[in-house]
Amino acid sequence: MDKILKVNDLSVSFDTYGGEVKAVRGVTFDLDEKETLAIVGESGSGKSVTAQSIMRLIPMPPGKFASGSIEFNGENVIEKSEKQMEGIRGKEISMIFQDPMTSLNPTMTVGKQIAEGLIKHQNMSKKEAHHRGVELLKLVGIPNPEARIKQYPHEFSGGMRQRAMIAIALACNPKVLIADEPTTALDVTIQAQILDLMRDLQDQTGTSIILITHDLGVVANAAHRVAVMYGGKIVETGNVDEIFYNPKHPYTWGLLGSMPKLDSDSDEELQAIPGSPPDLADPPKGCPFAARCPYAMKVCEDHMPEYTELSKTQKTACWLLDERSPKVEPPESALVGGSKVNE
Amino acid sequence: MARYLLKRLGFILVSLFFIVTITFFLMQAAPGGPFASERKLPPVIEQQMNEQYGLNDPLYQQYFDYLVNIVQWDFGPSFKYVGQSVNDIISRSFPYSLILGAEAIFLALSIGILLGVIAALKHNKFGDYFAMVIAVLGISVPSFILASVLQYVFAVKLEMLPVARFESFAHTILPAIALATTPLAFIARLMRSSMLDVLNSDYIKTAKAKGLNERIVTYRHAIRNAILPVVSYLGPLVVAILTGSFVIEKIFAIPGLGNEFVVSVTNRDYTVIMGTTVFFSVLLLVSILIVDLIYGLVDPRIKVAGKGDK
Numbered sequence: 001m002d003k004i005l006k007v008n009d010l011s012v013s014f015d016t017y018g019g020e021v022k023a024v025r026g027v028t029f030d031l032d033e034k035e036t037l038a039i040v041g042e043s044g045s046g047k048s049v050t051a052q053s054i055m056r057l058i059p060m061p062p063g064k065f066a067s068g069s070i071e072f073n074g075e076n077v078i079e080k081s082e083k084q085m086e087g088i089r090g091k092e093i094s095m096i097f098q099d100p101m102t103s104l105n106p107t108m109t110v111g112k113q114i115a116e117g118l119i120k121h122q123n124m125s126k127k128e129a130h131h132r133g134v135e136l137l138k139l140v141g142i143p144n145p146e147a148r149i150k151q152y153p154h155e156f157s158g159g160m161r162q163r164a165m166i167a168i169a170l171a172c173n174p175k176v177l178i179a180d181e182p183t184t185a186l187d188v189t190i191q192a193q194i195l196d197l198m199r200d201l202q203d204q205t206g207t208s209i210i211l212i213t214h215d216l217g218v219v220a221n222a223a224h225r226v227a228v229m230y231g232g233k234i235v236e237t238g239n240v241d242e243i244f245y246n247p248k249h250p251y252t253w254g255l256l257g258s259m260p261k262l263d264s265d266s267d268e269e270l271q272a273i274p275g276s277p278p279d280l281a282d283p284p285k286g287c288p289f290a291a292r293c294p295y296a297m298k299v300c301e302d303h304m305p306e307y308t309e310l311s312k313t314q315k316t317a318c319w320l321l322d323e324r325s326p327k328v329e330p331p332e333s334a335l336v337g338g339s340k341v342n343e
Numbered sequence: 344m345a346r347y348l349l350k351r352l353g354f355i356l357v358s359l360f361f362i363v364t365i366t367f368f369l370m371q372a373a374p375g376g377p378f379a380s381e382r383k384l385p386p387v388i389e390q391q392m393n394e395q396y397g398l399n400d401p402l403y404q405q406y407f408d409y410l411v412n413i414v415q416w417d418f419g420p421s422f423k424y425v426g427q428s429v430n431d432i433i434s435r436s437f438p439y440s441l442i443l444g445a446e447a448i449f450l451a452l453s454i455g456i457l458l459g460v461i462a463a464l465k466h467n468k469f470g471d472y473f474a475m476v477i478a479v480l481g482i483s484v485p486s487f488i489l490a491s492v493l494q495y496v497f498a499v500k501l502e503m504l505p506v507a508r509f510e511s512f513a514h515t516i517l518p519a520i521a522l523a524t525t526p527l528a529f530i531a532r533l534m535r536s537s538m539l540d541v542l543n544s545d546y547i548k549t550a551k552a553k554g555l556n557e558r559i560v561t562y563r564h565a566i567r568n569a570i571l572p573v574v575s576y577l578g579p580l581v582v583a584i585l586t587g588s589f590v591i592e593k594i595f596a597i598p599g600l601g602n603e604f605v606v607s608v609t610n611r612d613y614t615v616i617m618g619t620t621v622f623f624s625v626l627l628l629v630s631i632l633i634v635d636l637i638y639g640l641v642d643p644r645i646k647v648a649g650k651g652d653k
Contacts (some may be wrong), residue, residue: 088554090556113549
């Protein structure tokens with residue numbers, strides 16, 4: 001399969017009064033055609049910054065690309081002019097945001113908001129764009145689209161708005177869809193519907209999806225491959241089975257362990273990873289997770305581990321995988337075992 | 344919609360009733376009267392004039408007579424200007440105030456919004472500082488000082504514009520600028536902060552993510568949402584311009600309504616006080632209603648027809 005998107009050693013930082021915050025520090029990943037890649041990690045791990053960098057939506061200044069490249073269709077997005085980016089945004093790469101309540105313009109009808117992209121990128125007339133808008137609303141499962149298209153966002157429910165957002169994002173058949181926590185602000189039943197919808201649409205249109213989330217349930221449901229981010233770095237990547245059934249990084253163990261399980265007792269406390277993420281204005285020299293890692297060794301604090309290739313798809317950056325390290329087994333809580341996650 | 348308008352008109356009438364009543368009795372409670380001037384009139388003549396203007400009637404009688412007249416939009420005769428009715432005075436002087444006020448509102452809105460938008464787009468850069476320096480100056484310098492400075496610079500020194508009076512369009516420029524400056528500065532600050540809010544909002548990011556260029560994002564998505572606080576300020580703005588205008592009218596020797604209003608108070612010209620007060624109140628109440636209607640047009644979330652009214 002062809003790589004549609006290659007992110008290579010990407011670093012993004014922000015100049016603030018408190019100093020330079022290195023939000024993303026050397027992230028490398030790629031995206032196949034028709035693939036869904038999930039980027040997981042807690043708040044502040046750099047997932048959203050990575051995603052918005054691909055669209056060049058980071059305000060600069062204060063943000064800046066410190067290093068690396070983002071290759072889309074073989075061309076480096078970072079070197080494109082703002083004018084060229086306008087031709088890519090919405091047409092080649094689209095984005096869905098976290099909160100459907102605030103990501104639609106409240107003073108513009110849903111129809112006009114869908115039509116804008118179509119008129120800009122596909123040279124449609126207003127009328128054609130309107131018809132296509134109705135089709136799109138039908139496609140994303142909004143009942144009575146002819147009437148709905150004339151309504152304003154406040155007349156839509158949360159789930160409907162996210163559907164409308166998806167319609168906007170998919171209007172011009174983009175090659176890549178970046179979904180930045182698309183289900184976080186929705187309740188669980190609607191979450192499932194939106195994920196199903198995204199999967200269906202991917203089957204129909206062949207769009208590649210980058211799914212940003214902190215919800216491993218969503219990952220299990222929707223992704224083919226997973227990249228686990230922590231402290232501005234990708235600490236482990238692998239396909240879904242590898243991440244869930246054979247995780248190697250202690251942070252991934254922690255994430256899996258903190259997930260509620262179907263067969264756990266109701267009075268059992270949910271596990272948390274103790275401590276808080278590193279201050280990226282002054283990032284640690286070694287592994288970013290060392291301060292919170294129960295298995296941390298001296299070397300972890302001083303040197304960032306290299307990636308160890310565990311299989312063709314799985315790569316993990318952890319000193320525990322070094323042959324000189326003691327053997328550590330993942331804790332029981334991180335074992336997903338035979339039980340399927342959230343399905 | 345018709346029902347809503349009817350309801351609002353009802354409220355306006357109720358408000359007017361209270362305004363008329365309170366003003367009437369406050370005015371009567373103040374010492375002195377229209378004929379108590381420095382040059383003492385012979386008691387017989389004063390008595391006769393009081394009689395003629397109905398000032399000897401009991402207060403409640405005067406009040407009810409006035410109410411009846413006012414319902415017919417008849418403000419009565421002026422006590423000071425013999426042979427002139429209050430309606431005459433208003434229809435003679437209001438056009439001046441209207442033109443001046445309209446020019447000032449236009450200036451304040453257009454330049455204020457422009458400055459605010461520029462300041463927000465150039466946040467923390469030169470354009471921002473420049474616009475905000477103007478805004479702070481505009482808010483801090485009283486209009487009468489600015490008026491004198493404008494007269495001195497543009498009329499006396501540069502001789503570009505006339506000093507005072509109201510004869511042509513050129514005559515209106517300086518007073519309109521003086522009148523507009525404070526609200527202009529206020530609008531600029533209001534627009535800047537709401538624009539900054541809007542520019543940071545998610546839907547602006549959505550618009551950018553669609554590939555729309557910066558200009559379209561600003562015009563089509565940002566300004567319409569950012570302008571809402573300015574629209575709600577329009578009501579008080581009309582008040583500020585109308586009540587603020589008498590100082591400016593005085594300085595520029597413009598025979599406007601604001602001027603008449605102030606003079607009538609010092610003259611104890613009862614009917615003119617009442618007439619101008621009622622007239623201003625009607626203007627304000629109607630302009631507030633219009634602002635509410637505009638608000639509903641700009642922001643679809645606010646349904647003026649009020650589904651919740653039932």
